[in-house]
Amino acid sequence: MFDHAADAMKQPDVIRLSEDIYVLRFEMMKLYSALTAVKTLLDRGEITPDTTLMDSSSGTYGYSLAMACHKYGLRCRIVCSTKVDADIRRQLEMLGATVDQIEIPPGPLVDKMDLGVRLKRIAHLLETEENVYWMQQYHNPVHYLGYRDCAEMLQKEFGGAPFTLVGGVGSGASTGGLTTYLRELNDDVELVGVQPFESVTFGSDPVEDPVASISGIGSPVPMKNVAYELYDRVHWIGYHSAIAATGDLFRRHGLYAGMSTGCNHLAARWEAARNPGRPCVFIAADTGHRYAQTVYAHPRVNDPIDALVPNTVDDLGQLAFPWSVMDWGRRTFEPKNPES
Template sequence: MFDHIADAMKRPDVIHLDRNCHVLRFEMMKLYSALEAVRRLLDDGVVKPGDTLMDSSSGTYGHSLALACHKYGMKCRIVCSTKLDDTMRRQFEMLGAQVDQVAIPPGPLVDKMDQRARLDRVAEILDTEDDVHWMQQYHDDVHYLGYRACAELLHAEFGDGPLTLVGGVGTGASTGGITSYLRELGTDVTLVGVQPFESVTFGSEPVEDPVASIAGIGSPIVMRNVRYELYDRVHWIGFDAAAAATTALLRSHALYAGMSSGCNYLAATWEAAHAPERPCVFIAADTGHRYAENVYARPQADAAVDTLNPRRIDSLEQLTFPWSVMDWQRRTFRPAGAGRPRTTRPRYTAAPTARPNPTHEEVLL
């Protein structure tokens, strides 16, 4: 029996799709990181009961943080863009979260301006208000901790491998955390990261997606939680190809999932075909309800999915739309605009260090 709905919602299912392809299917994956992060920060005295936990999110992390705060009796504040739909905003507010929606003018740099505007608002709140803790899902490796349970689940299913794990990179915590813990458990795991074009994370920002940049798996700002040395291979996938794969996933396997899941499915079908002796598991991080109007409203989008093939490249200068793949070989990387470099050794296996919130300038690094 569960004590709170968040505990029931977080646990994924491992589903066999065909041949050597499997899916790790979540209702809301980021509950793992949010729940464990809040619990650990309370246990270690970094925050205290009654404090306000805040982060910038217009999607599942904000929902996950609101649920975690509801469970642990904390106040919650979500800084988001005006793109947040009314259904999600009402859920945030009914869970007790305060919602700050930051408006930005439309234009070609809307995604980058959205992120910047939200971080400006976060910095303003930290400068002027007390008892507010910024959760820093992009930067604080406390968010790795919750994914130990996912790694243990996969290890129980697949043992010591070999195994290929495919997932959207995003903040780095999910794929990085699951893979790190799997390798600690002795699993021979190949980690495949999936990125959109226009993301600084793996250097695709010069390549424009003529339709839209895919939210959630990449970013126009630097995320320090990404540990590049964990990744063996990277796929970059455009919006139309992702939409085709997302609808194909529903039509072929009855899996109603978000757009990042479609990206991962497309990459995983290629990975599974090129290594038929290895089980391949891709992450489906959330359900498809947020994409009912912009992806699932195009029922013929999957018609061309069987014709899609990536271009294999050897350097970032060769990145080509709509789909490229490169052997990353666990190398390090310093994205454009990065502040101080990350250490190569993670500290998420130990308790996070208690520290004050960053200054306004540090928020904007």
């Protein structure tokens, strides 16, 4: 029995899709990090019951933080992306969160400007508001802690056997946290990160996606929670390929999920084919309901994916649209800061 809906919602399911491919399917993955982060900060005395917790979000982290604040009786303020629709905003407000949704004039630069504008709004609020704590999902390592339980569950599920984990990089906390704790239990866990083009994380920012950049798994600014030395390989996937892979996942397996999951599905199929017999687990971070009018209504959602093949590259200078993959080799990296 659970004490709060958030505790039930965070629980994932492992679903076998084919001989070597599995999906770690969440209703809301970032509840793992938000719930543990908030409890840890309370236990440490870094926040009090009177503190307002604040962060920037394009959707899932904001919802998760609002749920965590609801559970622990804390005030919450979310600086929202332009992509947060009226339905999600209404839910955040009903949970008690104050919502600041940024405004950017429509145009080709809206995706690139989104996070930068959100961060400027946060900086203003920190200067003008009292007793506000910025959660910093992108930089604060407290967001790793919640994934220990999930790693232990995966370890039991596969009986300690070697496997490959595929996930969107984003802030780095989910794939980084899972892999950190998994490798404490099993030294043969490969980590494959998935990125969009135009992200400074892993250096694809010079390569433009002519359609749009996929939100949530990349970034226009460096994020300290990305531990580059954990990743064995990286896939960069374009917008239309992601749309097609998301639709394929639902048609083929009945898994209704978002576009980051579609990217992970595409990468996992390639990873499993190159290493038969080794289980490959990809992350489905949330359900597909908030993408019903965008991804699932897109004319490319029915495009076939069986013929899609990545460009295998050895150097970041060789990255090419619409899909590239490179052995990363657990090396470090220093992304460019566009503001420097």
